[in-house]
Amino acid sequence: MTSALLRAHPAAHPVRDRTEAQALPKGETRAATGAVLALEAVSLGFGGIKALTAVSLDVKAGEIRAVIGPNGAGKSSLINVISGLYQADAGEIRFGAQRFRAVPPQRLAVLGVARTFQNLALFPALTVAENILSGLVFQRRSGVLGHLLSLPAARREQARQNGQVRKVAERLHLTAALDRKVGTLPYGLQKRVELARALVAEPRLLLLDEPMAGMTATEKAEMAGFVRQARDASGLSVILIEHDIGVVMGLSDHIAVLDHGVKIADGTPDQVRRDPEVIRAYLGAEAA
Amino acid sequence: MDWFTFLFAVEVAIGGLLSGVMYALVAIGFVLIYKTSGVLNFAQGAMVLFAALTFVSLTEMGLPFAGALVLTLLAMTLLGITVERAVLRPLANRSPMTLFMATLGLSYILEGLAQLLWGTQVHRLDLGISNDPFEVAGIFISTFDLVAAAIAGAMVAVLTAFFRFTRTGLAFRAVADDQFAALAVGLRLDRIWIAVWTAAGVVALVAGLLWGARLGVQFSLSLVVLKALPVLVLGGFDSVLGAIVAGLLIGATEKLAEVYLGPFVGGGIEGWFAYAVALVVLLVRPSGLFGQKLVERF
Amino acid sequence: MSLVTEFSATPLPPRENRLLAALPLVVILAVAYLAVPLLANEYLIEAILLPFLALSLAGLGLNLLTGYAGQVSLGSAAFMAVGAFAAFNFDLRLGLPLPASMLLAAVAAAAIGLVFGLPSLRLRGFYLAVSTLAAQFFVQWALNKFGWFSNGSASGIIAAPAIGIAGLPLSGPVGRYLFALVTVTAITFLLHRIVNGPQGVNLIAVRDNETAARVIGVPVLRTKLFAFALSSAIIGIAGVIWAFAYLRTVEPAGFNLDRSFQILFIVIIGGLATIRGAFLGAGLIVVFPLVLSRLTGLFFDGVADPGTIELLERIALGTVIILFLIAEPSGLSAILSRLKRRLAAPRAG
Ligand SMILES: Nc1ncnc2c1ncn2[C@@H]1O[C@H](COP(=O)(O)OP(=O)(O)OP(=O)(O)O)[C@@H](O)[C@H]1O
Ligand SMILES: [Mg+2]
Numbered sequence: 048m049t050s051a052l053l054r055a056h057p058a059a060h061p062v063r064d065r066t067e068a069q070a071l072p073k074g075e076t077r078a079a080t081g082a083v084l085a086l087e088a089v090s091l092g093f094g095g096i097k098a099l100t101a102v103s104l105d106v107k108a109g110e111i112r113a114v115i116g117p118n119g120a121g122k123s124s125l126i127n128v129i130s131g132l133y134q135a136d137a138g139e140i141r142f143g144a145q146r147f148r149a150v151p152p153q154r155l156a157v158l159g160v161a162r163t164f165q166n167l168a169l170f171p172a173l174t175v176a177e178n179i180l181s182g183l184v185f186q187r188r189s190g191v192l193g194h195l196l197s198l199p200a201a202r203r204e205q206a207r208q209n210g211q212v213r214k215v216a217e218r219l220h221l222t223a224a225l226d227r228k229v230g231t232l233p234y235g236l237q238k239r240v241e242l243a244r245a246l247v248a249e250p251r252l253l254l255l256d257e258p259m260a261g262m263t264a265t266e267k268a269e270m271a272g273f274v275r276q277a278r279d280a281s282g283l284s285v286i287l288i289e290h291d292i293g294v295v296m297g298l299s300d301h302i303a304v305l306d307h308g309v310k311i312a313d314g315t316p317d318q319v320r321r322d323p324e325v326i327r328a329y330l331g332a333e334a335a
Numbered sequence: 336m337d338w339f340t341f342l343f344a345v346e347v348a349i350g351g352l353l354s355g356v357m358y359a360l361v362a363i364g365f366v367l368i369y370k371t372s373g374v375l376n377f378a379q380g381a382m383v384l385f386a387a388l389t390f391v392s393l394t395e396m397g398l399p400f401a402g403a404l405v406l407t408l409l410a411m412t413l414l415g416i417t418v419e420r421a422v423l424r425p426l427a428n429r430s431p432m433t434l435f436m437a438t439l440g441l442s443y444i445l446e447g448l449a450q451l452l453w454g455t456q457v458h459r460l461d462l463g464i465s466n467d468p469f470e471v472a473g474i475f476i477s478t479f480d481l482v483a484a485a486i487a488g489a490m491v492a493v494l495t496a497f498f499r500f501t502r503t504g505l506a507f508r509a510v511a512d513d514q515f516a517a518l519a520v521g522l523r524l525d526r527i528w529i530a531v532w533t534a535a536g537v538v539a540l541v542a543g544l545l546w547g548a549r550l551g552v553q554f555s556l557s558l559v560v561l562k563a564l565p566v567l568v569l570g571g572f573d574s575v576l577g578a579i580v581a582g583l584l585i586g587a588t589e590k591l592a593e594v595y596l597g598p599f600v601g602g603g604i605e606g607w608f609a610y611a612v613a614l615v616v617l618l619v620r621p622s623g624l625f626g627q628k629l630v631e632r633f
Numbered sequence: 634m635s636l637v638t639e640f641s642a643t644p645l646p647p648r649e650n651r652l653l654a655a656l657p658l659v660v661i662l663a664v665a666y667l668a669v670p671l672l673a674n675e676y677l678i679e680a681i682l683l684p685f686l687a688l689s690l691a692g693l694g695l696n697l698l699t700g701y702a703g704q705v706s707l708g709s710a711a712f713m714a715v716g717a718f719a720a721f722n723f724d725l726r727l728g729l730p731l732p733a734s735m736l737l738a739a740v741a742a743a744a745i746g747l748v749f750g751l752p753s754l755r756l757r758g759f760y761l762a763v764s765t766l767a768a769q770f771f772v773q774w775a776l777n778k779f780g781w782f783s784n785g786s787a788s789g790i791i792a793a794p795a796i797g798i799a800g801l802p803l804s805g806p807v808g809r810y811l812f813a814l815v816t817v818t819a820i821t822f823l824l825h826r827i828v829n830g831p832q833g834v835n836l837i838a839v840r841d842n843e844t845a846a847r848v849i850g851v852p853v854l855r856t857k858l859f860a861f862a863l864s865s866a867i868i869g870i871a872g873v874i875w876a877f878a879y880l881r882t883v884e885p886a887g888f889n890l891d892r893s894f895q896i897l898f899i900v901i902i903g904g905l906a907t908i909r910g911a912f913l914g915a916g917l918i919v920v921f922p923l924v925l926s927r928l929t930g931l932f933f934d935g936v937a938d939p940g941t942i943e944l945l946e947r948i949a950l951g952t953v954i955i956l957f958l959i960a961e962p963s964g965l966s967a968i969l970s971r972l973k974r975r976l977a978a979p980r981a982g
Contacts, residue, residue: 123632123633127633130848131848132631132633132844132848152844152847152848153847153848153850153852153853154850155848155849155850156848156849156850157850161849162848164633164845165633166633168633168842168844168845169841169842169845170837170838170841170842170845170846171841172837172840172841172906173834173837173838173841177834177837180831180834181834181835181838181846181849181851182849182850184831184834184835184838184849184850184851184852185849185850185851185852186850187831191827191830191832191859194826194827194830194831194832195823195826195827195830205831244849245849248850375759375762421955422955422959425959426958426959429958429962431758431759432705432758432762433958433962435759435762436897436901436954436958437954437955437958437959439894439897439951439954440950440951440952440953440954440955440958441951441955442951443947443948443950443951443954444947444948444951444952444955445951446947447944447945447946447947447948447951448948450944451941451944451945451948455940455944561766561770561890564763564766565763565766567763568759568760568763568764572759572760600778601778601779602778603774603777603778604774606770606771606773606774607767607770607771607774610763610764610766610767610770610771611767611771613763613764614752614764614767617752617755617756617760617764618752618755621755621756621757621760622760623760631844633844
């Protein structure tokens with residue numbers, strides 16, 4: 048395998064063992080071993096606003112973990128803390144054995160973590176292929192000179208990375224659009240390109256901030272299929288923020304619920320569906 | 336350090352602070368426009384030149400002080416309207432950098448126009464303020480600088496009162512805080528922009544008269560923009576208070592550096608020293624001393 | 634804050650026959666290398682082609698930084714000055730051959746560009762743009778203040794030596810033109826390879842969305858510094874051509890803020906983030922004042938003195954900039970693309 052990041056958790060059988068998760072009392076954190084990501088009592092504030100209050104969370108290999116909650120609950124903040132764009136005021140973030148107070152965002156890719164953004168964060172002037180390729184830049188060994196002189200190593204690397212781009216584009220049905228400028232694509236396709244860019248380096252952990260927002264039902268189903276397929280293929284773990292409860296219930300192994308920055312529930316879809324506090328906080332807010 | 340060298344240093348610093356007031360005055364013109372429309376108006380210096388040249392030419396044609404003042408104010412209002420119509424409106428919703436480039440073009444137009452209309456020679460401008468220094472406790476202070484600082488101070492006070500207490504001023508602030516919300520409650524953006532540019536024109540006129548009385552009214556007046564820019568970044572683009580504090584800070588350090596550092600490097604460092612000061616501070620505070628921190632959301 | 638995203642709406646060219654697409658380039662090169670040296674008169678070379686080549690190169694350099702990497706610089710002329718004075722000193726003090734002094738001058742300009750690019754690691758937008766003025770004023774001051782740079786001549790004026798390569802004298806107009814042309818062609822080719830290669834992806838990624846670039850592992854800081862260094866090196870070489878091939882006598886005051894703005898205008902008028910934009914913009918900027926002074930000569934029938942013409946030129950230039958920003962933010966390059974499509978359309982059926 049080309050990616051050095053795949054070493055960690057070659058889970059041939061994605062974790063489906065719900066009984067184990069059920070056995071855990073709600074909110075308890077597990078030992079770092081076995082967890083791809085573990086948050087330990089992470090808090091984050093903006094001026095007076097508490098965006099996150101002592102949130103603990105761990106994500107096992109091969110798990111799709113949804114994070115839901117009403118608008119402003121702190122879901123995006125959670126992902127931003129994990130990816131180092133925001134720095135937690137307190138708490139700890141662990142990727143496997145590496146622990147951070149503040150994750151260095153420029154090392155995220157090397158740590159095997161990839162993400163998408165709630166509001167598209169593509170490079171509009173680049174083509175779809177180049178956008179996807181940008182997700183492989185951190186693995187590049189050859190420099191400008193190598194490229195200018197067309198050194199064999201540089202050429203091989205370029206060919207290999209282009210191959211990776213084509214492969215992921217094929218999986219996400221983007222082949223036909225590879226040479227188009229991303230800025231000219233419809234919104235739904237752009238969201239898909241962003242997913243492709245996140246997947247191309249075969250990360251261990253994928254953070255998706257509302258990847259299906261603003262999509263039609265068909266597009267959503269398609270997108271959900273891509274996410275599941277990626278997980279099944281490589282055993283990566285996913286944190287998925289999504290407002291569409293139907294999608295969430297169908298796709299995730301576990302669901303964490305945030306409300307006003309506090310994690311009020313964490314469990315299987317069935318558990319969460321029945322949790323009275325979730326019904327009050329989440330559905331109450333939704334109904335209001 | 337003996338007593339006299341100390342007095343001398345104080346004198347230099349005071350001289351610097353007073354010229355700093357003048358830097359601040361030009362910088363405030365920038366802040367006005369930046370706060371309400373997010374545009375860094377490079378043409379502010381050209382506006383200073385345009386205003387001063389118009390005023391001085393009118394007096395030379397025999398108009399009394401008040402008459403020339405009124406006509407110049409009228410000209411600056413006209414300029415505000417033209418800029419809104421011809422530049423800001425067609426460029427609405429474009430990136431701040433694009434608008435900045437447009438003001439670069441505007442500064443070329445204004446500089447050319449001002450000199451084409453009123454000629455390129457140096458005009459003497461006498462505001463009737465004494466140029467003799469006076470002495471306080473062994474320190475010489477320039478009367479002119481002091482009066483100029485007082486006028487600048489009064490100008491700031493008037494502006495502050497205007498923003499606090501008048502409807503138009505409040506509208507400015509609303510637009511500065513949130514353009515969309517301001518639009519939503521029915522504020523007319525075009526009128527506000529005209530008003531802001533006119534206000535910046537008035538500030539330019541005051542600055543032009545004070546600078547012009549000191550240096551003569553000529554092309555080099557428009558170069559005060561280069562003095563004001565480091566003040567602006569040091570204070571933060573959107574803070575009047577920042578412009579004042581940074582103006583004083585740069586004025587004083589620049590004069591002190593010129594006197595105490597200059598001889599070691601051959602002098603003439605005032606061209607870049609202010610930038611160096613601003614850069615050092617910016618490395619610690621990337622939005623200046625008082626500028627609003629950029630809040631990025633992802 | 635991105636200046637370019639809204640500028641670069643140029644649609645993709647159809648993937649036509651590559652040979653056919655390269656035809657205009659072949660024609661241009663043939664004219665430049667064969668027709669001009671044989672046919673052009675001295676005026677055309679001295680007054681138009683030499684400044685055109687030097688400014689095109691400077692435009693290319695700035696376009697790398699501002700167009701591709703999205704970092705606005707207001708101090709380009711400083712790097713032209715560094716290039717010119719560095720090459721002068723390498724020639725004078727080390728007696729190096731011209732290509733070597735030029736290369737070292739590029740390295741010197743890159744090093745200084747790197748230093749003045751450091752604030753870009755921390756500052757953004759207007760804060761960065763203003764801080765690039767520091768380069769402008771500091772370099773001009775240093776060249777004026779320290780006589781060593783100009784070998785002690787009054788007000789820093791330097792006279793470039795007669796140029797020649799490997800014993801071949803190139804000091805005539807055609808020789809200097811060919812020297813400039815070869816240099817510009819080579820650098821254009823290199824730059825084209827760079828911006829269309831992997832490094833180009835990094836540059837545009839940083840420009841279009843710096844945060845996204847950082848979290849996916851694009852080396853943002855390195856990319857910015859690379860852009861500053863390479864851009865300064867190219868602008869430095871433009872300075873060498875300006876001083877050695879075009880004017881041959883230069884002073885620091887010639888590399889003032891107006892020159893920096895001129896280069897910026899070239900890039901805006903020509904089209905940001907395009908290679909040919911630099912050439913189109915430089916062409917317009919060089920020819921524009923000549924045409925203007927002819928026209929005013931016609932209209933005012935000799936009444937207009939040079940000072941007035943200069944003012945008119947200033948006004949016209951400012952107007953052109955604003956008009957381009959309003960009507961064609963993608964510059965002459967986009968106009969050319971449209972023209973080409975219109976011409977190609979009937980043939981395509
Ligand atoms: N950069 C920031 N500066 C200031 N406040 C912020 C910032 N980012 C988020 N917040 C605040 O933190 C709280 C949580 O916001 P967050 O974006 O995490 O919510 P969310 O759950 O993602 O909501 P949504 O479903 O609308 O995306 C909100 O009150 C928000 O206003
Ligand atoms: Mg969110």
